[in-house]
Amino acid sequence: MTITIVGAGLGGLSLARVLHVHGIEATVLDLDASPSARAQGGMLDIHEDSGQVALHAAGLHAEFSTLIHSGGQEARIYDRTAALLFSEVDDGGGDRPEVDRGALRDLLLNSLPAGTVRWGTKVTAAESLSGGRHRLTLADGTSLTTDLLVGADGAWSRIRPLVSPDKPAYSGISFVEIDLLEADSRHPDAADLLGGGMSFSLGEGKGFLAHREPDGSLHVYVALRVPETWTASIDFTDRDAAKAAILSHFEGWSDRLRALVADADGDLVPRLIHALPVGHSWARVPGVTLLGDAAHLMSPFAGEGANLAMLDGAELGLALARHSGDVERALAEYEAALFPRSAKSAEESAQSLEICFRDDAPAGLLEFFGA
Numbered sequence: 001m002t003i004t005i006v007g008a009g010l011g012g013l014s015l016a017r018v019l020h021v022h023g024i025e026a027t028v029l030d031l032d033a034s035p036s037a038r039a040q041g042g043m044l045d046i047h048e049d050s051g052q053v054a055l056h057a058a059g060l061h062a063e064f065s066t067l068i069h070s071g072g073q074e075a076r077i078y079d080r081t082a083a084l085l086f087s088e089v090d091d092g093g094g095d096r097p098e099v100d101r102g103a104l105r106d107l108l109l110n111s112l113p114a115g116t117v118r119w120g121t122k123v124t125a126a127e128s129l130s131g132g133r134h135r136l137t138l139a140d141g142t143s144l145t146t147d148l149l150v151g152a153d154g155a156w157s158r159i160r161p162l163v164s165p166d167k168p169a170y171s172g173i174s175f176v177e178i179d180l181l182e183a184d185s186r187h188p189d190a191a192d193l194l195g196g197g198m199s200f201s202l203g204e205g206k207g208f209l210a211h212r213e214p215d216g217s218l219h220v221y222v223a224l225r226v227p228e229t230w231t232a233s234i235d236f237t238d239r240d241a242a243k244a245a246i247l248s249h250f251e252g253w254s255d256r257l258r259a260l261v262a263d264a265d266g267d268l269v270p271r272l273i274h275a276l277p278v279g280h281s282w283a284r285v286p287g288v289t290l291l292g293d294a295a296h297l298m299s300p301f302a303g304e305g306a307n308l309a310m311l312d313g314a315e316l317g318l319a320l321a322r323h324s325g326d327v328e329r330a331l332a333e334y335e336a337a338l339f340p341r342s343a344k345s346a347e348e349s350a351q352s353l354e355i356c357f358r359d360d361a362p363a364g365l366l367e368f369f370g371a
Contacts, residue, residue, distance in 0.1 A: 001327070003320075004029065004136065004146035006159055008117050010101075011292030011309030012152030013108035016116055017058040018317030024324070028112075029136075031122035035109055040102035042219040043072060043211045044306050045198075048095035051307035054314035063107055064099070069214050072098025074197030077362050077369065082193065082201065082254035085362065086369055090197055098197065100214055101306070123158045132287025132328070134162070148327055149288045150316070152309070155274055157294035163282040164290075168274035168297050170228040171353060175271040176236075176246055178264035180218040187218065187263055193256055194218055201257050202362035206249055208260055220260050224249055225357055231270035242268050273299050278350055279343040281335075289331050291316060296342035301352035304345040312338060 003019065005012045008030035019026050032038060046052055046064070055061040073090035109117065122139035126149065129135055134149040151159025155168050183191035193199075194210045201208040205225035213219055224230070224246075236242045246261050246268075276297045282290075289295075292309030316334045323330040355364035 001147045002145075003027070003148045003150070004144070005150045005152050006123050006136070006157075007152035007154060007292075007294070008032070008035075008109070008119075009152060009154065009292060009309065010105060010108065010306050011313040012150070013105065013112070013117075014054050014058060014310040014313030015150060015152065015291065015317045016313075017060070017108055017111050018054075018314050019320065020112060020116075021057075021059055022317070022321035024317075024321060026116070028117040029121040029123060029138075030117055030119055031139075033120045035106070035117075035119070037119075040105050042101065043069065043098045043198075043213060044101050044104065045073070045096040045098050045303050046104070047303070047307045050304070050311040054307075054310035057314040057318060058108070058111065060107060060111060064104070067099045067103045067107065068097040069099060071196035072198075072211070074195050075369070076195050076197075076199040077365055078193075078199065078201040078257070079362055080201070080203040080250075080253045080257070082256045086366055087195075088369070096303070098211070123153070126159050126162055128162060128285075128288075134287060147287065148320075151288070151290040151294040152292050152313070154293045155297045157290065159288065160290060160294050162288050163285045164280065166276055166280055168276050171273040171275050171299050172225055173273045173299070173353060173357065174224050174226050174228075174231055175273060176222040176224075176231075176242075177269040177271060178220045178222060178261065179266055180220070180260065180263060181265045183212070183216055183218045186265075189256060190218055190260055190263070200356070200362060200365060202356055202365060203253070204359050204361055205357050207356065207361065208257060210260070218260075220264070222246055222261060223357070228272065231272060234270070236268050236270055239268060273353075275299050275346070275350065278346040279339075280346070281339040281343075284328070284332055284335065286328060289316065289335060291338075295338065296346055298342075298346040298349040299353045300349070301356055302345060302349040304349060308342060308345055311341075 003026040005028045075088040077086040125137040180187040210220040291312035319330040319334040
């Protein structure tokens with residue numbers, strides 16, 4: 001039986017690794033030209049009851065432990081005046097250690113046999129054939145067929161239309177990602193303000209979400225409740241103009257917080273936050289399923305996306321290993337657990353978004369932390 005996984009993100013690689021542990025071969029297709037073709041994003045908190053479960057199933061938890069960013073579970077909450085309202089130190093005893101996404105992806109990649117991932121392979125179309133098989137059309141004009149197709153290809157999945165007509169919708173929040181490099185020496189006030197882990201500086205409909213990277217830089221997400229067209233109205237290649245446009249939303253905020261934008265290094269990267277409907281599911285379709293953002297894209301405000309993707313991959317791999325002679329039974333079993341699990345997390349993510357940016361922010365987040 002041929003198994004084809006579309007997407008070499010954390011979820012697709014977790015599936016490939018768990019299958020490999022159980023002696024089952026799979027091929028992973030990814031549109032990137034190489035593993036280093038683009039940055040993999042910032043820090044992730046890997047949850048004990050999801051992401052770490054997947055790493056245990058993959059036989060990689062010990063190696064994962066060496067990647068943990070010491071101090072990364074520190075948390076701080078500020079208001080618009082930069083008044084510190086809540087602080088929680090990282091004493092090493094938390095169950096959501098922080099790791100660099102790129103390092104975690106490399107751990108999974110390096111655990112797979114050479115050739116498992118076919119880089120530079122973009123899927124442009126997918127169609128159903130008889131007997132649960134599927135044909136994939138590739139950007140180079142070639143095609144391939146597979147007995148089992150898994151869509152692990154993210155928010156704008158090419159595989160999702162085989163099982164569901166739903167598309168992600170704009171959440172009302174847009175991010176602009178910025179970096180302050182060598183923070184301790186070049187941006188000491190920002191380094192002092194934001195600390196060694198995650199910080200939230202929130203007001204009505206806007207704020208700054210930041211974390212410290214293992215290399216000593218600060219990665220900041222400027223969050224704004226703006227129309228979907230807002231980012232397209234700004235020329236982000238003109239850094240000074242883009243900074244001015246962002247700062248116009250933070251009139252009256254502390255100069256310490258405004259400096260995060262004014263002093264930012266490098267590119268400013270806009271990112272619209274989309275989500276699939278809470279409770280997204282589909283009827284069983286022979287020979288195909290989804291995992292991760294392809295299955296349950298949600299806002300990042302519960303920190304569940306990467307964790308669920310990894311757990312999805314591990315659970316699907318284990319189900320296929322248990323029922324190696326009955327793929328449809330394995331897929332049905334996997335989806336029966338997937339749908340309620342992802343619906344719960346998607347609801348929590350949607351609620352957390354509203355809590356973070358409601359009129360009295362950061363009061364809701366303080367309540368969540370029990371402050």
